[in-house]
Amino acid sequence: MSGSVTFFKGVSNLARFFVQANQIKNGTVVIVGDDAHHITRVLRLQPGSLVECVDQDEQVHQVELQELGTVVVGSVQQTLGLSQESPLHLTLFQGLAKGDKMDLVIQKAVELGVHEIIPFTSRYTVVKLTEKQATTRHERWERIAHEAAKQCGRTRLPVIHQLHSFAQVLTSIQTRRSGGELVLLAYEGEKHQGLKQVDAHHPTAVSVLIGPEGGFSSEEVADLAQVGAHTCSLGPRILRTETAGLVALSLLGYKWGDLG
Amino acid sequence: MSGSVTFFKGVSNLARFFVQANQIKNGTVVIVGDDAHHITRVLRLQPGSLVECVDQDEQVHQVELQELGTVVVGSVQQTLGLSQESPLHLTLFQGLAKGDKMDLVIQKAVELGVHEIIPFTSRYTVVKLTEKQATTRHERWERIAHEAAKQCGRTRLPVIHQLHSFAQVLTSIQTRRSGGELVLLAYEGEKHQGLKQVDAHHPTAVSVLIGPEGGFSSEEVADLAQVGAHTCSLGPRILRTETAGLVALSLLGYKWGDLG
Numbered sequence: 343m344s345g346s347v348t349f350f351k352g353v354s355n356l357a358r359f360f361v362q363a364n365q366i367k368n369g370t371v372v373i374v375g376d377d378a379h380h381i382t383r384v385l386r387l388q389p390g391s392l393v394e395c396v397d398q399d400e401q402v403h404q405v406e407l408q409e410l411g412t413v414v415v416g417s418v419q420q421t422l423g424l425s426q427e428s429p430l431h432l433t434l435f436q437g438l439a440k441g442d443k444m445d446l447v448i449q450k451a452v453e454l455g456v457h458e459i460i461p462f463t464s465r466y467t468v469v470k471l472t473e474k475q476a477t478t479r480h481e482r483w484e485r486i487a488h489e490a491a492k493q494c495g496r497t498r499l500p501v502i503h504q505l506h507s508f509a510q511v512l513t514s515i516q517t518r519r520s521g522g523e524l525v526l527l528a529y530e531g532e533k534h535q536g537l538k539q540v541d542a543h544h545p546t547a548v549s550v551l552i553g554p555e556g557g558f559s560s561e562e563v564a565d566l567a568q569v570g571a572h573t574c575s576l577g578p579r580i581l582r583t584e585t586a587g588l589v590a591l592s593l594l595g596y597k598w599g600d601l602g
Numbered sequence: 603m604s605g606s607v608t609f610f611k612g613v614s615n616l617a618r619f620f621v622q623a624n625q626i627k628n629g630t631v632v633i634v635g636d637d638a639h640h641i642t643r644v645l646r647l648q649p650g651s652l653v654e655c656v657d658q659d660e661q662v663h664q665v666e667l668q669e670l671g672t673v674v675v676g677s678v679q680q681t682l683g684l685s686q687e688s689p690l691h692l693t694l695f696q697g698l699a700k701g702d703k704m705d706l707v708i709q710k711a712v713e714l715g716v717h718e719i720i721p722f723t724s725r726y727t728v729v730k731l732t733e734k735q736a737t738t739r740h741e742r743w744e745r746i747a748h749e750a751a752k753q754c755g756r757t758r759l760p761v762i763h764q765l766h767s768f769a770q771v772l773t774s775i776q777t778r779r780s781g782g783e784l785v786l787l788a789y790e791g792e793k794h795q796g797l798k799q800v801d802a803h804h805p806t807a808v809s810v811l812i813g814p815e816g817g818f819s820s821e822e823v824a825d826l827a828q829v830g831a832h833t834c835s836l837g838p839r840i841l842r843t844e845t846a847g848l849v850a851l852s853l854l855g856y857k858w859g860d861l862g
Contacts, residue, residue, distance in 0.1 A: 426839055446706075453839060453841050493842075494840045536862040576861060579686055579715060580713075580753065580754045582753075585848075588849075589714070593852060596798075601837040602796045
């Protein structure tokens with residue numbers, strides 16, 4: 343595909359992997375597990391091929407592969423201090439949605455630069471998960487977030503929280519508010535205040551709350567307002583739950599983050 | 603679900619149908635075909651139930667149903683002049699994407715208020731469709747757009763164009779540019795100009811071009827620039843083709859449309 347300009351490709355076209363501090367020592371990188379399998383069996387890279395390894399300090403290392411197999415070993419060729427993270431800390435509280443919609447929300451939210459996703463249940467949540475199902479689902483969401491982070495060129499892995507109850511959501515918002523964070527509740531009942539009217543002086547952290555398909559009860563809206571969430575409209579049309587979060591993250595990224 | 607505030611529900615919770623001029627006469631509405639089937643068999647509405655019918659002048663009529671079956675007859679109770687269309691005319695040129703991604707793009711773009719969608723093929727389009735497949739796919743996209751428009755409370759049906767060749771895209775852009783429309787090319791090679799830097803004095807019509815998975819060739823980018831498309835970045839991360847259009851439409855709706 344020479345001569346092509348691949349769409350929205352970031353720093354390079356190299357495959358990207360997240361590594362822990364103990365995987366890099368004296369310029370040597372050791373990769374095991376799924377990533378080693380991916381490099382050796384899926385991408386079928388050869389000795390001499392380059393990959394990108396991102397460490398926990400958001401340093402991007404270009405690594406030349408030396409040994410492949412169950413254990414992949416490579417050597418750091420150069421290190422670039424290239425954070426691709428938004429200066430705005432974004433958290434999405436997403437009401438548990440039906441079917442594979444959560445997968446979509448998580449993948450897209452990671453592309454949009456989200457730092458934390460907090461899935462939650464509330465009064466009108468349609469989907470009911472047992473504790474075991476919630477754990478399995480959480481592992482799945484973490485995998486999706488990890489893959490999306492690699493693919494879109496993130497330098498930090500977003501945190502996918504365990505499924506929260508509505509009470510836990512309230513507590514988390516209280517904590518965030520007392521830390522000075524702006525908390526927005528995307529709410530169709532809000533007819534006047536769009537995001538343009540939100541009176542906040544360039545916040546460094548914003549959380550946005552999106553209800554499940556069944557919406558929030560009016561008691562829940564009141565509870566959220568009481569702990570400091572500001573209601574905010576996302577326009578005159580009815581957005582599906584999986585659309586609303588992505589729109590909110592896009593607009594926040596444009597207004598205060600790195601999408602402008 | 604009494605006491606609930608359904609999320610992002612628009613004017614009402616009534617089912618919405620688009621009708622032609624000849625379906626409404628002297629306060630009587632006649633509905634046939636798929637919509638009649640939907641009302642009678644799927645929603646199982648009864649005589650006395652209310653629905654919303656939107657005519658081609660974007661008037662929203664509240665209609666009380668009288669007869670159900672293959673032919674549904676109702677009488678207009680009141681008429682509301684409630685356009686829910688963005689003042690900004692938005693057109694999405696979307697490179698043909700793999701699998702069911704086009705379905706997603708079309709559904710979400712309609713929620714975001716798009717007025718026209720122009721799917722196109724270009725040099726690095728991965729999906730190849732025969733003429734017959736393209737026709738079938740076009741019918742499918744129109745159905746998806748129609749359903750989404752009903753569900754999100756649109757008052758005008760967006761136009762889904764037939765699959766365009768890249769040459770047809772260039773011609774269309776030339777025409778749009780000579781009509782004063784702003785045309786943006788979401789392009790990863792653009793490192794400086796984000797949407798905030800686009801120098802346009804509140805345009806009334808904007809088109810945005812999103813490449814397929816394979817991206818645009820550099821010749822295509824040059825051709826698009828020559829007919830007047832402005833390159834524009836959507837941030838530092840790599841957005842998938844199906845994400846890029848939705849982000850662009852969100853930001854344009856915020857900047858110049860009705861999402862603010």
